[in-house]
């Protein structure tokens with residue numbers, strides 16, 4: 001068949017798929033309209049309504065876009081003689097065969113994994129090219145009898161970056177696919193240099209897990225944790241584009257927002273509050289509130305009076321303490337065991353007692369008083385506020401755990417809350433009761449989490465699994481992890497396998513040697529990267545007037561397509577913003593917010609200031625230098641930091 005007629009055939013398949021998708025959308029909309037009336041009760045109606053609305057929204061997301069990006073023709077095996085179009089979602093009118101198969105379906109796996117070495121039954125893999133307007137412009141066949149480099153794949157990887165992050169569903173690489181499709185039951189940790197696709201893998205894994213295990217994840221759901229809101233808006237569109245609109249994407253601070261933090265800790269205070277030893281201090285402070293029996297309990301009940309002796313009360317306390325339940329559960333256990341004792345006495349008198357009696361007695365004044373005395377109710381915020389403002393209470397709880405200087409560092413001078421205080425409140429709340437727990441949590445930039453932050457993640461995923469993404473070389477917090485096994489233990493998943501991604505899709509061969517020089521000075525043990533891109537331009541220039549040189553660099557950058565990021569030490573950002581004319585393609589951002597982001601062209605202003613601004617300045621500079629896709633300008637007036645001076 002000629003190329004033209006093959007293309008015509010492909011366009012006809014596209015038209016047919018679009019027509020079916022339009023009908024699927026109509027049906028879904030109709031169901032949204034009628035679903036509420038059809039469903040029996042209100043709860044079912046609401047759930048059904050939400051499901052249908054989500055489904056309709058998913059379908060409507062891209063009715064005119066590229067409905068498929070690949071095609072598999074099988075020559076052998078279970079799918080012999082079959083052809084499948086692979087796209088972002090199923091397009092099908094059962095009982096007919098699907099016109100497009102979801103990229104997450106089992107059969108699609110071969111699209112990502114088949115190679116000349118292991119063809120998985122595939123005879124030909126076809127990739128499609130699309131115009132920005134959603135027209136099918138061409139295709140490329142990979143016969144799989146020998147290894148070829150796909151032109152469309154290379155073009156996709158080299159494409160200039162504009163706007164927020166996009167999905168990589170058409171070009172997921174075999175090692176990435178293995179992580180995306182890894183089993184839900186097992187946690188995994190991905191160590192990858194900048195631009196190796198950790199974030200992309202994490203997001204596609206979320207979409208995959210929701211497809212493959214929708215029932216199991218229906219209750220807990222999937223949570224994606226990112227380092228800051230700029231990062232979350234950068235990645236925010238990827239999952240909806242993959243049809244997943246219900247994944248929670250948050251920063252850890254947003255997750256712990258019991259109240260607003262209105263002040264910041266000193267470095268010394270933050271170091272103590274983020275240390276794992278604080279968990280011991282808080283637990284001690286909580287349990288220090290338990291009382292001791294001061295006499296027997298007597299409960300009037302009509303003409304009777306039931307009793308529990310002081311010794312029995314002490315025995316119940318000891319027994320529950322030994323069982324070490326969560327604090328709140330311990331309190332309820334004490335109440336119910338006291339009621340059990342009372343019931344036994346009453347039954348010995350021949351009374352027959354039901355649940356209503358137990359409830360009434362459990363709530364009686366006498367029982368309430370004794371439970372409140374022995375196992376008092378605790379408000380986590382109150383407990384933390386007291387601990388941080390009462391030197392004696394702190395000294396009691398921290399005795400032998402924090403030294404005098406550490407205790408002094410965290411004593412409050414104002415009643416205002418810091419972000420780390422809210423973490424402490426969350427820890428106490430977690431000692432009292434379980435927080436809502438997720439089926440799967442994806443933690444990005446996990447190297448930056450403190451032990452106490454890790455604990456906050458761990459208690460939200462006790463029954464679920466984790467995907468931990470990070471790079472030890474990009475750790476910029478004072479408590480950044482220096483190895484994965486201890487970080488994974490803090491996250492509640494010791495022994496999780498650590499897998500390295502090594503192909504770099506962002507940082508080009510022009511920039512990698514510079515980044516690697518800096519990496520060598522960071523004293524971390526991480527695998528080297530292999531740049532996929534051999535294009536890229538690096539320009540380093542010493543200038544007298546940084547602002548004027550930045551304006552000039554941006555003007556030149558604007559002549560090429562793609563996004564432009566100007567990254568400087570936080571203190572220099574306001575000045576640069578003033579010097580530059582606003583342009584939607586240009587973002588001026590502080591070095592402290594650059595993590596996880598990327599721009600087609602990056603202008604780094606005065607690296608020495610970025611290094612000098614914070615204790616882990618060299619790590620911050622490593623993050624900053626690895627944000628550029630196509631071109632990196634480094635402008636400096638002061639001497640370059642020695643580690644990159646060459």
Ligand SMILES: Nc1ncnc2c1ncn2[C@@H]1O[C@H](COP(=O)(O)OP(=O)(O)OP(=O)(O)O)[C@@H](O)[C@H]1O
Pocket residue numbers: 156157166167168171172173176192193194195196197198199200201471474505506595596597598626
């Ligand atoms: N298989 C792929 N095909 C095409 N592009 C890819 C692929 N994998 C990653 N990329 C692209 O490479 C860039 C870097 O990916 P990503 O941000 O996920 O890397 P990262 O490892 O999280 O980087 P960092 O550590 O710097 O945050 C993104 O633009 C992403 O879309």
